[in-house]
Amino acid sequence: MKVTVHRKxxxxxxxxxxxxxxxxxxxxxxxxxxxxxxxxGHNYELIVSVKGEIDPETGYVIDMKILxxxxxxxxxxxxxxxxxxxxxEEFKNLNPTAENIVVVIWQKIKKRLDKDFDLxxxxxxxxxxFVTFNGK
Amino acid sequence: MKVTVHRKxxxxxxxxxxxxxxxxxxxxxxxxxxxxxxxxGHNYELIVSVKGEIDPETGYVIDMKILxxxxxxxxxxxxxxxxxxxxxEEFKNLNPTAENIVVVIWQKIKKRLDKDFDLxxxxxxxxxxFVTFNGK
Amino acid sequence: MKVTVHRKxxxxxxxxxxxxxxxxxxxxxxxxxxxxxxxxGHNYELIVSVKGEIDPETGYVIDMKILxxxxxxxxxxxxxxxxxxxxxEEFKNLNPTAENIVVVIWQKIKKRLDKDFDLxxxxxxxxxxFVTFNGK
Amino acid sequence: MKVTVHRKxxxxxxxxxxxxxxxxxxxxxxxxxxxxxxxxGHNYELIVSVKGEIDPETGYVIDMKILxxxxxxxxxxxxxxxxxxxxxEEFKNLNPTAENIVVVIWQKIKKRLDKDFDLxxxxxxxxxxFVTFNGK
Amino acid sequence: MKVTVHRKxxxxxxxxxxxxxxxxxxxxxxxxxxxxxxxxGHNYELIVSVKGEIDPETGYVIDMKILxxxxxxxxxxxxxxxxxxxxxEEFKNLNPTAENIVVVIWQKIKKRLDKDFDLxxxxxxxxxxFVTFNGK
Amino acid sequence: MKVTVHRKxxxxxxxxxxxxxxxxxxxxxxxxxxxxxxxxGHNYELIVSVKGEIDPETGYVIDMKILxxxxxxxxxxxxxxxxxxxxxEEFKNLNPTAENIVVVIWQKIKKRLDKDFDLxxxxxxxxxxFVTFNGK
Numbered sequence: 001m002k003v004t005v006h007r008k009x010x011x012x013x014x015x016x017x018x019x020x021x022x023x024x025x026x027x028x029x030x031x032x033x034x035x036x037x038x039x040x041g042h043n044y045e046l047i048v049s050v051k052g053e054i055d056p057e058t059g060y061v062i063d064m065k066i067l068x069x070x071x072x073x074x075x076x077x078x079x080x081x082x083x084x085x086x087x088x089e090e091f092k093n094l095n096p097t098a099e100n101i102v103v104v105i106w107q108k109i110k111k112r113l114d115k116d117f118d119l120x121x122x123x124x125x126x127x128x129x130f131v132t133f134n135g136k
Numbered sequence: 137m138k139v140t141v142h143r144k145x146x147x148x149x150x151x152x153x154x155x156x157x158x159x160x161x162x163x164x165x166x167x168x169x170x171x172x173x174x175x176x177g178h179n180y181e182l183i184v185s186v187k188g189e190i191d192p193e194t195g196y197v198i199d200m201k202i203l204x205x206x207x208x209x210x211x212x213x214x215x216x217x218x219x220x221x222x223x224x225e226e227f228k229n230l231n232p233t234a235e236n237i238v239v240v241i242w243q244k245i246k247k248r249l250d251k252d253f254d255l256x257x258x259x260x261x262x263x264x265x266f267v268t269f270n271g272k
Numbered sequence: 273m274k275v276t277v278h279r280k281x282x283x284x285x286x287x288x289x290x291x292x293x294x295x296x297x298x299x300x301x302x303x304x305x306x307x308x309x310x311x312x313g314h315n316y317e318l319i320v321s322v323k324g325e326i327d328p329e330t331g332y333v334i335d336m337k338i339l340x341x342x343x344x345x346x347x348x349x350x351x352x353x354x355x356x357x358x359x360x361e362e363f364k365n366l367n368p369t370a371e372n373i374v375v376v377i378w379q380k381i382k383k384r385l386d387k388d389f390d391l392x393x394x395x396x397x398x399x400x401x402f403v404t405f406n407g408k
Numbered sequence: 409m410k411v412t413v414h415r416k417x418x419x420x421x422x423x424x425x426x427x428x429x430x431x432x433x434x435x436x437x438x439x440x441x442x443x444x445x446x447x448x449g450h451n452y453e454l455i456v457s458v459k460g461e462i463d464p465e466t467g468y469v470i471d472m473k474i475l476x477x478x479x480x481x482x483x484x485x486x487x488x489x490x491x492x493x494x495x496x497e498e499f500k501n502l503n504p505t506a507e508n509i510v511v512v513i514w515q516k517i518k519k520r521l522d523k524d525f526d527l528x529x530x531x532x533x534x535x536x537x538f539v540t541f542n543g544k
Numbered sequence: 545m546k547v548t549v550h551r552k553x554x555x556x557x558x559x560x561x562x563x564x565x566x567x568x569x570x571x572x573x574x575x576x577x578x579x580x581x582x583x584x585g586h587n588y589e590l591i592v593s594v595k596g597e598i599d600p601e602t603g604y605v606i607d608m609k610i611l612x613x614x615x616x617x618x619x620x621x622x623x624x625x626x627x628x629x630x631x632x633e634e635f636k637n638l639n640p641t642a643e644n645i646v647v648v649i650w651q652k653i654k655k656r657l658d659k660d661f662d663l664x665x666x667x668x669x670x671x672x673x674f675v676t677f678n679g680k
Numbered sequence: 681m682k683v684t685v686h687r688k689x690x691x692x693x694x695x696x697x698x699x700x701x702x703x704x705x706x707x708x709x710x711x712x713x714x715x716x717x718x719x720x721g722h723n724y725e726l727i728v729s730v731k732g733e734i735d736p737e738t739g740y741v742i743d744m745k746i747l748x749x750x751x752x753x754x755x756x757x758x759x760x761x762x763x764x765x766x767x768x769e770e771f772k773n774l775n776p777t778a779e780n781i782v783v784v785i786w787q788k789i790k791k792r793l794d795k796d797f798d799l800x801x802x803x804x805x806x807x808x809x810f811v812t813f814n815g816k
Contacts, residue, residue, distance in 0.1 A: 001511070001544075003507045003539055003541045004539060005537070006537070006538045007537060010807075012720050013720055013721060014694035014718065014720050014763075019195075030194060030199075032201070036762065036763065038694065038762070038766040039694040039719050039721065039763050040692050040693050040694050040763065041692060041694040041719065041720055042692055042723050043806050045807075054505075054507045057427060058427070058438060058503070059425070059502070059507055059508045060507060061507055061539075065440070080720075081714060081716055082716065083718035086718040087718055094195070095194070096195075097190075097194070097195035097196055098141070099139045099141065099190045099195055100190065100195045102139060103139065127690075127725070128143065128144040129141070129142070129143060129144075130141075131140060131141050132185075135137075146399075148398065149313060150312050150355075155467075166471075169352065169353035172354065172359070174355035174359055175311050176285050176353040176355065177284060177285060177287070177312055177314055178284055178313055178314065179314050179399065217312040218310070219286075219308065219310035219311050223310055230467070232467075233462075234413070235411045235467055235468060235469055236467045262282070262315050263282075263315065263416075264416040265413070265415060265416075266413075267469075268411065269411045272410065273680075275646060275675055275676065276676040276677070277673070278674045278675065278676070279673060280673075289739070291738070302738060326641075326643045326644065326647070329563060330563070331640075331644045332643060333675075367739035370685070371734045371740060371741055372739045375681070375683065375734070400687065401685070403683055404683065404686070405684070407681075408681075420586055421584055421585060422583040423585070441625035442625060444626065446558065446626070446627035446631055447558040448556050448557050448625040449557060449558040449586055450586065453671075488577070488584075489578060491584065495580070534556065534587050535554075535589075545783070547782060547783065547812065548811060548813070549778070550810045550812070551808065593812075598779045598780065598783070601699060602699070603776075603780045604777055605779055605811075607710075608809060
């Protein structure tokens with residue numbers, strides 16, 4: 001009997017979509033305005049979803065204060081008010097699409113959690129475009 | 137390792153809930169105000185969710201511009217500012233409940249996508265009532 | 273020292289934008305898809321804002337239960353699940369644009385309130401288009 | 409071919425997180441401000457999701473009026489404007505964390521539904537913290 | 545040429561509506577469920593709006609970090625996870641209706657701001673009921 | 681008797697807060713993370729509010745299609761997917777704070793509108809921080 005707890009967080013960042021192995025023409029054709037060499041940016045809104053058994057002592061699946069600290073250390077501190085392409089190690093050789101960002105966030109948070117927990121990350125790049133990853 | 141990408145869209149339409157094989161009394165009893173012969177309407181808000189592998193070249197599951205065009209051609213163009221019962225072929229003999237609309241939208245978009253993609257449609261009839269269909 | 277209290281409500285209705293004194297060509301040119309003779313529809317979301325002195329006995333500007341009943345009688349009962357053009361007396365000879373609807377709602381609620389109250393109505397036709405009227 | 413229908417509802421309640429078997433020191437350490445002996449409170453927002461076959465006669469999975477009445481009787485009437493710890497039988501010996509509340513709501517609504525329906529409950533304790541339970 | 549800057553904040557609290565000078569019958573009649581002697585509660589969402597000239601050096605009306613700290617000290621610290629009737633000095637003899645709370649918050653923040661600023665407070669008691677006060 | 685019509689729009693952009701006349705130490709002290717030389721970014725959400733008389737022929741204050749085109753030409757085309765500091769003429773010597781951006785947008789749209797209209801712009805830099813300007 002497992003319950004999923006969800007916690008929202010957010011970070012604001014600049015990025016640019018670009019494949020370094022392609023010509024500038026191909027990058028423009030595939031990524032359009034997202035390939036602006038001067039960057040553009042987003043308010044990324046995040047939902048971190050952790051599924052597990054309820055601890056009968058606390059009534060919690062996981063203490064939200066602990067989860068909040070993990071999100072701060074793994075996502076907000078390294079990503080907020082940053083240029084994802086220039087300032088964040090993981091995206092120096094990985095195109096920072098929403099899909100690649102959500103996988104990176106999942107991997108960073110997953111290794112901080114007890115193995116019995118299932119994890120799903122939802123990442124809003126805009127209020128109209130978002131992505132989900134659960135490791136499967 | 138599959139990621140789900142979600143895209144929002146919307147259309148405004150009139151409709152009426154009615155079973156042509158029933159008496160007017162039974163239609164009124166079951167569908168109440170929704171059976172108004174002069175129609176009522178909704179702002180339908182749509183979430184189209186496509187699950188698939190990330191293309192390592194682009195970092196995309198599917199190019200959002202392509203998905204946006206499919207949604208425009210299959211849903212927005214034929215349904216927006218229309219009377220679903222009178223103007224839309226699929227509902228001439230199918231009661232346009234949220235449940236039936238979401239299945240029709242799923243079928244129309246599914247056949248436009250590569251077979252490797254999983255598809256789920258979420259349709260808000262109002263901000264308080266919504267439905268989900270994933271083909272299973 | 274006046275406080276404004278705001279109450280949300282909603283109704284779902286069909287409508288059509290049309291000027292009976294114009295040719296069909298002119299109606300199509302000005303109103304486009306909104307002139308569909310078979311109607312389209314919206315989830316109208318309403319904010320009723322009443323400004324007045326706080327009653328020192330109750331701590332209320334106006335009892336929300338009373339305001340809720342007024343909104344029900346003047347707006348929800350006559351407009352919800354209706355065709356504004358065909359079913360609502362006020363729009364039989366008045367084009368049901370958001371602007372005209374918000375003025376009608378303001379007039380109907382204004383006459384039910386104590387004269388010392390200021391009234392403003394906000395009407396969302398869609399989550400992206402809305403109008404405001406305060407009688408001035 | 410099953411569709412999920414979702415219905416939103418809400419209730420406002422006071423609560424306090426506390427384990428009666430622990431010392432006050434331990435309760436303060438684990439539950440912090442949530443252990444305030446004078447209580448605090450929330451606007452709980454609820455999504456009730458029912459998955460089943462579409463009835464070909466009505467086009468409905470379940471009549472929303474019936475589902476609305478079940479939610480009223482099982483959740484809104486007993487929980488709204490209540491102190492969960494003092495006024496609600498289920499929480500007299502169960503810590504009213506969001507996790508425990510969502511399981512109780514699931515159990516109460518599940519037994520009112522036809523056995524062929526799958527049920528999932530989503531409960532927002534705040535706009536930033538929410539939980540999900542589907543019985544598995 | 546003045547710009548208004550708005551900052552959102554929130555606190556969760558228990559309260560009870562009650563006039564100590566009235567009989568319990570009258571309190572029940574006027575305040576209904578809100579008079580529950582065991583309290584109920586809300587997630588109060590707050591918008592603090594400060595209007596003033598743009599500082600040509602910074603491009604700011606007011607540094608948001610300073611405004612955030614004022615809101616924390618004057619509202620979040622004293623009100624969050626509290627019982628407004630029992631734990632908050634201002635409401636020991638003042639009925640904690642949304643109207644009275646918004647005036648108290650306005651007074652507390654107003655005296656912390658430079659006199660040249662105009663201040664308006666919007667307080668959501670629920671997503672459907674909210675109040676506004678600007679000192680006039 | 682004037683009604684206000686509101687239209688939402690949005691653009692995604694990178695920016696950096698910086699005063700070129702200050703030392704880097706002072707810029708860091710005042711603007712903190714917002715001074716990142718590699719930029720960060722936002723999803724800016726915009727509400728354009730136009731107040732005027734209802735045209736008795738159309739029932740419109742202003743045709744939304746015309747307003748939508750003005751917003752596209754003056755805001756979305758020049759600002760969307762851009763670096764405000766590097767790509768947008770107006771911010772080459774003006775710090776792109778939300779306050780300065782909202783004034784620039786107001787000036788650009790104001791000169792496109794009939795003089796009888798009042799104009800107010802609301803600009804969300806994040807869902808939690810926003811600004812308003814109406815020219816006064």
